Amino acid sequence: MHAKVASLYRHPVKGFTPERLSGATLEAGACFPCDRLYAVEDGPSGFDADAPAHLSKMKFTVLAKIPAVARARTAYDEATGVLTASAEGLAPFSGDLDDADGRRGFEAWLAALLGDEAKGPLRVLEGPGAHRFMDSKSGFVSIVNLASVRDLAEKVGRPVDPLRFRANLYVEGWPAWVENGWTGRTVRVGAASAQVLKPIVRCAATHVDPVTAERDIEVVKALFDNYGHMFCGIYLDVTEGGAVSEGDAVVVE
Numbered sequence: 001m002h003a004k005v006a007s008l009y010r011h012p013v014k015g016f017t018p019e020r021l022s023g024a025t026l027e028a029g030a031c032f033p034c035d036r037l038y039a040v041e042d043g044p045s046g047f048d049a050d051a052p053a054h055l056s057k058m059k060f061t062v063l064a065k066i067p068a069v070a071r072a073r074t075a076y077d078e079a080t081g082v083l084t085a086s087a088e089g090l091a092p093f094s095g096d097l098d099d100a101d102g103r104r105g106f107e108a109w110l111a112a113l114l115g116d117e118a119k120g121p122l123r124v125l126e127g128p129g130a131h132r133f134m135d136s137k138s139g140f141v142s143i144v145n146l147a148s149v150r151d152l153a154e155k156v157g158r159p160v161d162p163l164r165f166r167a168n169l170y171v172e173g174w175p176a177w178v179e180n181g182w183t184g185r186t187v188r189v190g191a192a193s194a195q196v197l198k199p200i201v202r203c204a205a206t207h208v209d210p211v212t213a214e215r216d217i218e219v220v221k222a223l224f225d226n227y228g229h230m231f232c233g234i235y236l237d238v239t240e241g242g243a244v245s246e247g248d249a250v251v252v253e
Contacts, residue, residue, distance in 0.1 A: 001173060001174055001175070001252070002173050002249075003171050003172065003173030003174050003249070003250040003251070003252075004171070004172055004173055004247055004248060004249055004250060005169055005170070005171060005189065005190065005244060005245065005246055005247060005248045005250060006146060006170045006171060006172040006246070007020060007169075007170045007246060008020065008021045008022070008023065008024055008168060008169055008170075008244065008245075008246065009021065009163075009166075009167065009168060009169075009170075010024070010032060010033065010034045010035045010168065011035055011036055011166060012034050012035070012036075012037050012038065012074075012076035012078075012083070013036075013037070013038045013039070013040065013074060013076065013083065013097075014036045014038065014039040014040070014057070014060055014062060014133040015039070015040070015057075015060060015061055015062035015063055015069050015205075016069065016072055016074040016085075017072065017073055017074040017075065018163055018166060018210075019075065019076065022245060022246055023243060023244060023245035023246065024243075024244055025241065025242070025243050025244070026141065026189070026192040026194075026238045026241050026242060026243075026244055027238065027241040028238050028239055028240055028241045029140075029237070029238065029239075030130065030140060030238060030241075031130075031132040031134065031140040031141065032140065032141045032142075032168040034076070034078050035132060035134075035168060036127070036132040036133040036134055037076075037126065037127055037132065037133075038097055038124055038125065038126055038127070038133070039060045039061075039124075039125050039127075039133035040060055040061040040106075040107070040110060040122055040123065040124055040125070041059060041060060041061075041122065041123040041124075041125055042059065042060055042061050042065070042066070042118050042119050042120065042122060043059075043119040043120060043121065045059035045060070045125075046059075047059075047125055049125075049126075049128045050128075052127065052128055052129075052131035054134070054137045055133075057135050057203075057205075060133065061110065061114065061118060061122065062205060063204075063205040063208040063210075064203050064204045064205035066114055066117045066118060067207075067208045067213050067214065067215050068113065068114050068115075068117050068213055069114070069213070070208055070209070070210050070211070070212075070213035071087045071088065071113060071213045072085050072086070072087050072110070072113060073085065073086050073087065076097075080096065081096045081097055081098035081099070081102075082094060082095065082096050082097075082102075083095060083096075083097050083102070083106060085106065085109060085110075087113050090109065090112060090113055093105060093106060093109040097124060097126070098126075103123075103124040106124055107121075107122045107123060107124055110122055136197075136200075136235055138197055138235070138237065139197050139198065139200070139235025139236070139237075140235070140236070140237065140238070141168050141169070141194065141235070141236040141237075141238055142166075142167040142168050142169070142200060142233055142234070142235055142236070143167060143168070143169045143170070143171055143179070143187075143189075143233055143234050143236060144162060144165045144167040144169070144170050144171070144232060144233040145171055145174045145176065145177070145178070145179050145233070146162060146170055146171065146172050147172075147173075147174055147175060147176040148174075148176045148177050148179070148232060148233075149162045149165070149232070150176070151176035151177065152219070152222060152223065152226070152232070155222060155226040156217060156222050158217070160217065160219070161209065161210055161211070163210045164205075164206045164208070164209075164210060164219065165200075165202070165206060165232055165233055166205070167233050169189065169244070171250050173250070174250075177227070179196075179199070179233070179234045180199050180229065180231050180234075182196040182234060182252060183196055183197065183198050183199070183234075184196060185252055185253065186239075186252070186253040187236065187250065187251070187252050187253070188249070188250070188251045188253060189236075189244050189248065189250050190242060190243055190244035190245060190248035190249070191242025191243045191244070191248075192238055192240060192241055192242035192243070192244055193238070193239050193240035193242070194236035194237055194238045194239055194240075195236065195237045195239055196234050196235070196236060197234070197235040197236065197237050198234070198235055199229075199231035199232075199233070199234055199235075200231060200232060200233040200234060200235055201230050201231060202219060202220050202223060202230050202231065202232050203220065204220065206219035206220065206232070207219055207220070219232075
């Protein structure tokens with residue numbers, strides 16, 4: 001199989017706009033760079049910055065819980081910590097998420113956007129140290145097979161945007177769904193190497209169109225009805241760090 005990296009994405013704020021990259025450097029045992037650095041708590045979550053632990057995504061402002069999150073268009077400047085956000089009907093926001101005033105500003109802007117859909121109060125949380133607000137306790141880097149997404153689109157009879165699946169890496173060149181049987185296998189991606197941990201079980205976040213913010217396709221039901229599973233994509237544990245760029249080879253060993 002001649003497969004390659006078609007695109008790379010990070011999600012600096014959990015649940016918000018994917019940001020496309022031309023390349024990234026993966027580190028052994030670490031999350032994808034600048035991914036899920038922040039999360040916005042929707043009411044008290046119990047998160048303890050002194051003893052950070054994995055929490056359910058439903059504690060936060062995510063698409064599975066609040067589709068209107070997709071109305072926000074966000075961009076994060078890693079060098080300055082500044083997040084910019086825009087949405088129809090609201091004045092744009094710009095603020096430093098490393099600063100208390102910047103975090104409070106984004107909370108207020110987001111409260112105006114989400115209205116009654118958020119339980120609140122909203123609070124921006126930053127992952128201390130190496131902690132990131134991932135959906136999985138162990139799956140720190142995610143890959144989606146674009147052929148699998150196309151096959152699903154054929155089954156439901158309409159286009160399915162791959163960004164519904166909020167992966168870090170999208171791969172072209174694999175047969176559809178072959179990745180579901182790769183648990184424990186080694187994958188080389190560019191100059192990095194990783195072990196496949198498990199397939200990714202999908203949730204209602206995938207039901208939301210990332211452009212329109214509408215729940216328009218029951219992706220989880222479509223997966224189960226057509227394939228008997230609810231998987232799309234795989235989680236990786238990076239075992240050997242290295243640079244990864246668009247167009248790089250992806251080899252399953």
